[in-house]
Amino acid sequence: MRYSRFHDGQGTSVPPATRRNNDVTSSPRPAVVVGANRIPFARAGGRYASSSNKDMLTAALEGLVARFGLAGERLDDVSAGAVLKHSRDFNLAREVVLGSSLDPHTPAFDVQRACATGLEAVVGVSNKIALGQAEAGIAGGVDSASDAPIVVSDRLRAAILRASRAKTLPERLKAISAIRPRDLAPVAPDTAEPRTGMSMGQHQAVTTERWGITREAQDALALASHQNLAAAYDRGFFDDLLTPYRGITRDEFLRPDTSLDKLGKLRTAFTAPGSDNPTMTAGNSTPLSDGASTVLLATEEWAGERGLPTLARVVDSQTAAVDFTSGAEGLLMGGCYAVPRLLERQGLALEDFDFVEIHEAFAATVLATLAAWNDAEFCRERLGRGPLGTVAPERLNVTGSSLAAGHPFGATGGRIVGTLAKLLAEKKAATGAPVRGLISVCAAGGQATAMILEA
Numbered sequence: 001m002r003y004s005r006f007h008d009g010q011g012t013s014v015p016p017a018t019r020r021n022n023d024v025t026s027s028p029r030p031a032v033v034v035g036a037n038r039i040p041f042a043r044a045g046g047r048y049a050s051s052s053n054k055d056m057l058t059a060a061l062e063g064l065v066a067r068f069g070l071a072g073e074r075l076d077d078v079s080a081g082a083v084l085k086h087s088r089d090f091n092l093a094r095e096v097v098l099g100s101s102l103d104p105h106t107p108a109f110d111v112q113r114a115c116a117t118g119l120e121a122v123v124g125v126s127n128k129i130a131l132g133q134a135e136a137g138i139a140g141g142v143d144s145a146s147d148a149p150i151v152v153s154d155r156l157r158a159a160i161l162r163a164s165r166a167k168t169l170p171e172r173l174k175a176i177s178a179i180r181p182r183d184l185a186p187v188a189p190d191t192a193e194p195r196t197g198m199s200m201g202q203h204q205a206v207t208t209e210r211w212g213i214t215r216e217a218q219d220a221l222a223l224a225s226h227q228n229l230a231a232a233y234d235r236g237f238f239d240d241l242l243t244p245y246r247g248i249t250r251d252e253f254l255r256p257d258t259s260l261d262k263l264g265k266l267r268t269a270f271t272a273p274g275s276d277n278p279t280m281t282a283g284n285s286t287p288l289s290d291g292a293s294t295v296l297l298a299t300e301e302w303a304g305e306r307g308l309p310t311l312a313r314v315v316d317s318q319t320a321a322v323d324f325t326s327g328a329e330g331l332l333m334g335g336c337y338a339v340p341r342l343l344e345r346q347g348l349a350l351e352d353f354d355f356v357e358i359h360e361a362f363a364a365t366v367l368a369t370l371a372a373w374n375d376a377e378f379c380r381e382r383l384g385r386g387p388l389g390t391v392a393p394e395r396l397n398v399t400g401s402s403l404a405a406g407h408p409f410g411a412t413g414g415r416i417v418g419t420l421a422k423l424l425a426e427k428k429a430a431t432g433a434p435v436r437g438l439i440s441v442c443a444a445g446g447q448a449t450a451m452i453l454e455a
Contacts, residue, residue: 003017005426006125007049016198016260018264020321020414021366026198027142028130028131029129029130029132029299030129030300030313030314030315031125031126031127031129031130031137031297031298031299031313031314032297032298032299032300032303032310032311032312032313032314033295033297033310033311033313033314033418034068034136034294034296034297034298034308034309034310034311034416035064035067035068035240035295035296035308035309035311035418035421036064036241036295036414036415036417036418036419036422037060037061037063037241037242037243037293037294037418038063038241038242038243038291038292038293038294038411038414038415038418039056039059039060039063039242039243039244039245039248039291039292039293039322039405040242040244040248040249040250040251040252040291041251041252041253041289041290041291041405041406041408041411041415042246042248042251042252042289042290042291042406043144043252043253043287043288043289043290043406044144044145044146044172044287044288044289044290045146046146046252046290047246047247047248047252047423048146048245048246048248048290048291048306049146049147049290051144051146051147051246051271051277051290052086052089052144052147053082053084053085053086053089053092053142053143053144053147053292054089054092054095054096054099056142056245056290056291056292057080057082057092057093057096057140057141057142057292057294058096058099058100059243059245059292060140060142060151060243060292060293060294061078061096061097061100061102061138061140061281061294062101062243063242063243064092064138064294064296065100065102066101066243068177068296068306068308069131069306070101070102070296071101071102072101072102072103073099073102073103074102074103074105074106075102075103075106075109075136075138076106076107076128076134076135076136076137077106077107077109077128077134077137077138077383078093078096078097078102078106078108078109078112078125078137078138078139078140079093079108079109079110079121079125079127079137079138079139079140080092080093080096080108080110080111080118080121080138080139080140080141080142080294080410081093081110081111081112081117081120081141081142081410082117082119082123082141082142082143082144082409082410083112083114083115083117083143083279083409083410083444084144084145084147084148084149084189084409085112085149086147086149087149088205090110090428091110091272092110092142093108093109093110093140094107094108094109094415096108096140104255107386111124112410113319113443113447113449114409114443114444114445114447115359115361115407115409115412115413115441115442115443115444116319116413116441116442116443116447116448116449117141117409117410117413117443118139118140118141118293118410118411118412118413118414118415118416118417119317119412119413119414119416119417119439119441119449119451120319120413120449121140121141121295121413121414122139122295122297122314122413122414122417122451123178123317123449123451124139125137125138125139126139126297126317128312129297129298129299130314132422133306134289135298135299135301135302136296136297136298136299136302136303137297137298138294138295138296138297139294139295139297139414139417140292140293140294140295140411140414141292141293141408141410141411141412141413141414142291142292142293142408142410142411143289143290143291143408143409143410143411144290144293145288145289145290145292146410147290147406148189148335148364149189150186150187150188150189151186151187151189152186152187153182153183153184153185153186153187154356155179155180155183156179156183156184158184159175159176159178159179160175162175162178162292163176165317178413191444193324193331193444195324195325196227196324196325199270200331200332200361200363200444201269201270201280201285202270202271202272202273203324203330203332204270204330204331204332204361204362204365205270205271205272205278205280205333205362206272206274206327206330207330207332207333207364207365207368208279208280208362208364208368209272209275209277209279210368211364211367211368211371211372213279213364213367213368213371214279215264215279215281215284216260216264217363217367218279218280218281218284218362218363218364218367219260219263219264219281219283219284219363219369220260221284221360221363221366221430222258222263222284222363222403222404223258223259223260223263223405224393224397225360225363225397225400225401225402225403225404226254226255226256226258226289226400226403226404227256227400227406228397228398228399228400228404229251229254229399229401229405230254230256230400230404231258231337231399232400233250233254237399237422240422241418241419241422246434247408248340251288251404251405251406252406253287253289253404253405253406254400254404255404256376258283263281263283265282266281266282266283267281267282268279268281269282269285270285277420279364280362280363280364284362284363284403284439285315285362285403286360286361286362286365286402286403286431287406287407289406289407289408290408291406291408292408292410292411293411293412293413293414293415293418294413294414295417295421297314302392309425311422311424311455312420312421312424312425312437312453312455313452313453313454313455314451314452314453315346315436315452315453315454316342316345316346316451316452317342317449317450317451317452318338318339318341318342318345318449318451319338319447319448319449319450320334320335320337320338320341320447320448320450321334321337321445321446321447321448322334322337322446322447323446324446325446329446330368330451331333331444331446331455332361332362332365332368332442332446332448333369333372333442333446333448334442334443334446334447334448335358335369335440335441335442335448335450336369336372336373336382336383336448337382337383337448338440338448338449338450339373339388339438339440339450340373340379340383340388340404342384342421342450342451342452343388344385346452348436348452349388349389350373350388350389350390350391350438351389351393352436353395353436353437353438354395354424354427354435354436355395355398355406355420355423355424355427355435355437356391356395356396356438356440357396357397357399357401357416357419357420357436357438357439357440358370358396358397358439358440359401359402359407359412359416359440359441359442360397360401360402360403360407361402361407361442363403365442366396366397368429369440369442370390370391373387373388373389374387374388374389374390375387399419399423400425401416405436412441413441413449416439416441417439417453420437420439421437421453421455423437424436424437424453424455425455427455428455434454434455435454435455436452436453436454436455437450437452437453437454438450438451439451439452439453
């Protein structure tokens, strides 16, 4: 058998990689969003308290499999992850696949980028499709604040490890006898940033004050999130994006009857160090949540062969990080950098998007991001460009977002991608014109991931 020859850089000729339907060295082909499925997001400690990450992600995946007739199908890859993760879930995505109706020959791998985990999973599967390494795959994410791992103390862990390595009973007893009562106290789950010791809410409080974001503006954005999500449910928008789970059919945090008056009466929850004007409350901050989401991605050809829809194309994505440890930048301001880089590469402006989805970690996160994009000094000194402009309210988070739906860390990216893809498909069907959507998801560690979808 004769091969065309390539070189591995060390003078050795090697055969080219086996290709299926296209040449991996050719121009990238777009991955399309075929559809999505999630379970309703629930309050931590509530209806999903006895469900593990594996339980919830399996439920979301099985709903997707059932909706698109994938039972017994061997997909090219599944990528999913969780932020709050037990050591037993070291191979979570693969275990979920094995517990699903997919062909067990479907490979899977875990991914994690804090709150952008679900979106990062979409990036990974989409890139494999674009490079010709896959025809179809699933991206997902899950998190359970109810089932957060409880860690033992360092001294207890060391004693247990010494005992497990002991070869004789005296050695084992010696290791165990070193344990003291104080060593038995568990280490409670903590979402504080390791480099600063501050919670995400405290970090955002600093940014909120720095950008002069008012309580009134935050409450107004929170109210819009609840109203938009309620309206979307009422018109049946989520009927083919959601599978009921454990008796829940809608996100538990949704408050259709909330108002500015009710939000305005809530006590403040986060305060910047030294501040005497706290503005962030439980009402304009994302609650701890449980839930899971999945997204089916494929080539247009794969979907067409099976008679499946193509809601939107994945155009491009970008990640960024900020130096929050020095205090020069806000922890959750990564989107201020990821989005401009993405837009510049694609030759686009904010005004070119029909819909903009900004993850509502806190109402103030969205408002500070929008303020930064339209601030001449910030854009000149930090981005080396002019202001990006503004986003009209009628284009922003039009079916609600995390303040109303909740935020199971790993599941938010999939929720947003599924929502935006359907919004784009709806508008294109109504107008016949091309449409475009932008996503920005901030994450712990000063990171963010952005993505563009088109239909």
